[in-house]
Amino acid sequence: MPPLKAPPYLAQSEIFQSFTPLAFEAGRAIMGVYDRGPSVTLKADASPVTEADGLAEALILEGLGRCLPNIAVVAEEACSSGYFPPTGERFILVDPLDGTKEFISRNGEFTVNIALIEDQVPIAGVIFAPAINRFCYGERGLGAWHCKTDADSTDVVELLPMHTRPQPDGGLVVVASRSHRDAPTDAYLETIAVDTVVSAGSSLKFCLIAAGEADIYPRFGRTMEWDVAAGHAILNAAGGSMVAIDGSPFLYGKRERNFDNPGFIARGWRE
Known part of the structure; x- marks a missing residue:
């Protein structure tokens, strides 16, 4: 993925610097499986899972272990296997491949999700949709940012501020x-x-x-x-x-x- 140009106060965020490259790395791994066609199995709850889920989660967990070793990580596939790690006031939630049904149906609407929780509230999060090259990031006090990336380009991509719109008077x-x-x-x-x-x-x-x-x-x-x-x-x-x-x-x-x-x-x- 091309490098991202972020404002200095966001680029200096430890969470941004940790989450963003891991989301891109997981996205690349997911697309490798997506391009060749995934094999699908069912979890105990009958929801589908592919080799991309486990591959992306392993990459993210290894990276978080290096970048943020003192923060517990609750990850979907680990929990599906029965491992619920102890968590304190601060922990990370990982969904390595959100939208497995979309992944299997090949409509591109699947994402990598990583979030930081503090005192039961999500204070930072990244979402990357590798098939449609959409990236979003938000952090308390630093605002929300997004961009369209280009996996085949080496050009720097500028993050743009992202805001909700006012509640409409009509529909x-x-x-x-x-x-x-x-x-x-x-x-x-x-x-x-x-x-x-x-x-x-x-x-x-x-x-x-x-x-x-x-x-x-x-x-x-x-x-x-x-x-x-x-x-x-x-x-x-x-x-x-x-x-x-x-x-x-x-x-x-x-x-x-x-x-x-x-x-x-x-x-x-x-x-």
């Missing part, structure tokens, strides 16, 4: 899951003013809101903390917010639930 642009839309989501959409519904896969839904391309993302079905933490961090940094369905704060480190999430509403504004 909302709603982003919904491409693979997991359900009846409760449809019922919820009947209760709000909707202009357009846009389908998207993986954590790209958060990126659309953070970039001001959509307004709200309701999710009633099951997700895990590593699915949403990076997107939540980016959305917060871009001016948006996310709450549980009942309006309570959406928090992380839910060990009693094995990092399973309640439903949530992600939106481009704060209340």
Whole structure:
């Protein structure tokens, strides 16, 4: 991937410097599997997994062990194998390949997600979609940033600031899951003013809101903390917010639930 040009205060961030190259490295490994066609197996919960998931996670875990050795890492494939590491007030969540169904269907809407949690709140996150070359990063106090990369270019790519848009007076642009839309989501959409519904896969839904391309993302079905933490961090940094369905704060480190999430509403504004 080409090098990124970031403003000095972002480039000096230890988290940015750690997460970004690892997301790109994992993305390259994923695309190597994607280009030749993955083999697919099923986990114990019947969700699909490919060799790209394990390969990308191994690269990220090895890199985080070098860059941030004193921060515990909760990673999807390790947890799927029954390993839930001890976590403190500060830990990292990793989804090495979010949107495995999109990966298998070859629509390009899959991502690498890495997020830092502090006191149950996501304070930094990176999302990289290697098939469509979309990169997003957000960090508390440093804002949200994005760019289109070019895997075949050596030119420097400039990161651009990313902001949500104001809550519209009229209908909302709603982003919904491409693979997991359900009846409760449809019922919820009947209760709000909707202009357009846009389908998207993986954590790209958060990126659309953070970039001001959509307004709200309701999710009633099951997700895990590593699915949403990076997107939540980016959305917060871009001016948006996310709450549980009942309006309570959406928090992380839910060990009693094995990092399973309640439903949530992600939106481009704060209340």
